[in-house]
Amino acid sequence: MRRRTLVLIGFAVVAAAAVMATLGTAGTSKTRYKIFILPKATGIPVFTQNGNGAKKAGKELGDLVTYNGPTTVSGAAQVPFIDTATRQGYNAIVISTPDANAVAPALKRAAKRGVKIISYDGDTARDARTIFVAPSTNSLIGAYEVQWMGAQTNYKGQIAILSANATSANQNTWITFMKQELRKPKYRNMKLVKIAYGNDDPTTSAQQTQALLQSYPNLAGIIAPTTVGIQAAAQELKQEGKCGKVQLTGLGLPNDMRKYVKSGCTTKFGLWNESNLGYLAAYVAHNVLDGKLSGALGQSFKAGTLGTFKVVQSDGNKPVVVLGPPLVFTPQNIDKYHF
């Protein structure tokens, strides 16, 4: 009896599948471009700002811009979004990923079906995207952060880095440039003792900061090249009463850090305009879809209100479009920025 019913079920399933398959339609109408912005995770404020910038560009260009992504920072979690975006007929995917290699197979699958891939902020494997939109020159970002730390610690003492994910391409690139800067003679009394990973999670970053303070009681400073990390570290230092004793710098949002700047937890840190980054990335995507940009070096284009940009080679990475030099925040100018 069981076997017979199982066979009947089997027939039903196959029949249903066959019906649905033959009803399959193909093709979409292309009246304007559909661009999918895929951040590392949707809960992180800087990515929300990127998304808003991209949507603004979309309105100016007449393109449909969708912003969606996983809620946890993970390359694997981005894969279903890439596949679905392809099936939903998106013409371009603009992605920032915490895991350059994990998303590569999925992106290549999408590219094979005609979707253009542009990466921004967190780069993917080079052969998986057409152009990378960089917030700033990586070597500058790395060097500046070390310079800011040196100035705050009087160029001596143990320092640690509080990073995001260990697989993050941009984090690792910046750390490489930081180490390069540290080799200069004026930093000879400063020693990098640990790289901790906060995974862009506020709680983990706070716990990692506490662990750094516990395991290195003579720590002079923490460099946190992540907006989630620097904010969590600042709060942790404040809670432990260590502001001013342990120096802090890195990349942070002015709104997040304003209070800590005013209480002396940090005197210099930097970032870039996140909204502009998203805006630029959307313009790059549009121009790639228009055929105006192919990834060849030297091509230039206009990105709305931001001006003209050129495709370049930057720190050995290519092809890259760079937004501009980092913005530097100090107690004197912090009140001018509101993002």
Add this chain to the structure above:
Amino acid sequence: MRGVAGRVLVRWETLLVVAIVAVGIWSVTLSPFFLQRANLLDLVTPYVFIGLMAFGLTFVVITGEIDISVASTLAVSIVSFAQIFAAGANVWVAALIGLAIAGGLGLVNGLLVGVLDLPSLAVTLGTMAAYSGLAFVILSGEGVATFPEGFTKLGGGYLANDELPVALLVMLFFALVLGIVLHGTRFGRYLFAIGSNREAARLSGIPVTRVRVTVFVISGLMAGVAGLVYVGYFGSARADAAQLSLLDIVTAVVLGGVGIFGGTGSMPGVLLALILVAEVRNGMQLANFSGQLQNIVIGVILLAAIVAGNVIAGIRAGGGRTRPRRSRKEVTSNAPAETQVLVDSNS
């Protein structure tokens, strides 16, 4: 209702098929892309690794136990595989070793539960954490992400003009094989017997301990197979792989009609349930539901599946009166009633 038609219509699997068609109709209203052949064939691909683990877990649950360490087992398996491969071994050799490790981890569970007679929930809760940490110890942070094309085809490859996913074939293959083992062999019948009444099974000569150890090994091995597919599809082997997949795995098993206290279940049911879960997730993805909202939906489906099962069992038992489910722990409890001491706490 009488006859084949009656038996077909009231079966759980039939309800699943109906649900699959219904969700299909809903998905079409969400997005015309749903009915594209490429989409339909690719529906299950991101969830094949979940399905494979669900198949393995089915064996365990039918015997009246639970194994929540499967996702961590997958993680250990793939990072071991990745490290061995990165050290220079042939990718297939490394894969086999990864599988063997997965089976070994399952064996640990099996011995603790089957031989030492420890409660499977507590044991697999512990091994879940232990294996997860072990995965990070073996391969912390970075992850490995470059594997030869031939290998990644297993999880991420497509045949027949790039439309038929290999992963789908892998899943169907295992569903078939495991289904035959479960429903067509003596070993399979042992599982149902043990799940219904362990003592009676033991008394009737079934090698209960050996069977219980074996099902955990099977569960571990399937996690290993799932890991290979996972690496192919997601393109990377990381220690935090599959961490959040337990919800979907358990949902596929429960929704597939497998009785959570053991003794009942069918492999075709789990396969259909997995397709349904994949379809629902795919539909939600097309509708741009956030990942967390999708989880709410799956969680609700899980609860509804159990309630529905209770209701149906109640109807079968006596027309509408819901019969209280017998507690699994009363039947299979290791502790005879006489020694259950009612203890005052701080006296």
Add this chain to the structure above:
Amino acid sequence: MITRVRAMKPQELAAAAFRLREIGIVLALLVVVVFFSIRADNFLTASNWQDIAQNVSIVVVVAVGETFVILTRNIDLSVGSIVGLSGYLVAATLAHHPGVPIEVVALISIAVGVGLGLVNGLLVAVARIPAIIATLATLAIFRGIHAEITGGKNITAYQLPDRFLSLAASKPLGFPALAWIAVVVAVIGAATLRFVPWARDFYAIGSNPDAARFAGIAAARRVITAFVLSGALAGLGGFLFASRFPTLDSGAATGFELTVITAVVIGGVNVFGGSGTILGVVLGAVLVATISNGFTLLRLDEFWKIFFNGFAIVAAVAIDALVTRRLQEALRRRRVALVSSQPQAAEA
């Protein structure tokens, strides 16, 4: 001549065995402390122990609630999601209404936890869904609701009023405020289990649900109460979590349930229900936190901590099961001895 052999009553024997369990944890704690004081600098400093106390306090608060549930032979996997959701609501309330008194916010947090715990209780006791499945589902559902409420944004520390943020930093009498709260909760929890009749029923239900029912205990209502208490304490835990980690996003406290359950299991609470003490749970939590702290000071990789936690759970469960079996055998032997030496002896 009949010699009257005064054997220990079963309850006394069991109680002695459980005393042993707590002593075991204390011994383990001593060994760990000695080991780390030798091997790691700064382990024995006041500030380090203040850190440990503070880190353990949130775990203890939530673990008390989890203990109530596990005693009844159930489990609550959703506590992490409840902590995250209630914590976020605390932060969101304070961010938009900074004038609200902290006590009120704490009550709101507890109330949210009560509501969520009630859902769990109803699912388990009324809808008769096994606790492991029900709370696995609510873990996802509550987390999903949390994520939807955040709307993709998070609450950052700078948005919260200073008097709230200073709660985690304050150390009345040199002991962190959060730890004081945890101590109070633990004491009340232990007292409840000892003196309050319906709480003592938790043990009965967990030991033998049918016997408990026959004895007239309203098992369903007790189970719901246990889940409500678990939810309430998880809600309080959320309030404390928000004060300790004031930047909250949709992933706050993910995985926290594992930390809590680890403390409970290592603290000697039997996963099958029916036995365990709050004291044991507190000691268990302290032991785990101390080892974790020691690992940090020794600059070991993070992941050894996770591995060790899992290994500790397995070890604790195995030891407890084996000890219970020995105890059962001893009880059986004593009963036989009692019966054979005193034909008229009444069984307790």
